[in-house]
Amino acid sequence: MLRFLLNDLPSAIREYDRAITIKPDFITAYLHKAGTYNSMGKFDLAEKTLRRPAVDGILAKCAG
Structure with a gap:
C-alpha cells in the first residue's frame, strides 16, 4: 500500500x-x-485480477 x-x-x-x-x-x-492497475489505465488487467479463481472462490464464500 x-x-x-x-x-x-x-x-x-x-x-x-x-x-x-x-x-x-x-x-x-x-x-x-x-x-492499482485501474490507476495505471490497465483496465483489462484490473478485471483479470478480480476474476482470478481464488477471488471468485472467496467472493462465493462471502455471498453465502
Missing part, C-alpha cells in the same frame, strides 16, 4: 503479488492490485 501512496505503481503490483503468493486468499491484496 505504501508503494501505491508513493505513486510507485509497478512496485505496488509486485508487493501485492508477493502478498498473494504468501496468502492466496488475501482478498484485500487482489482488490488493491486491481485498483
Whole structure:
C-alpha cells in the first residue's frame, strides 16, 4: 500500500503479488492490485485480477 501512496505503481503490483503468493486468499491484496492497475489505465488487467479463481472462490464464500 505504501508503494501505491508513493505513486510507485509497478512496485505496488509486485508487493501485492508477493502478498498473494504468501496468502492466496488475501482478498484485500487482489482488490488493491486491481485498483492499482485501474490507476495505471490497465483496465483489462484490473478485471483479470478480480476474476482470478481464488477471488471468485472467496467472493462465493462471502455471498453465502
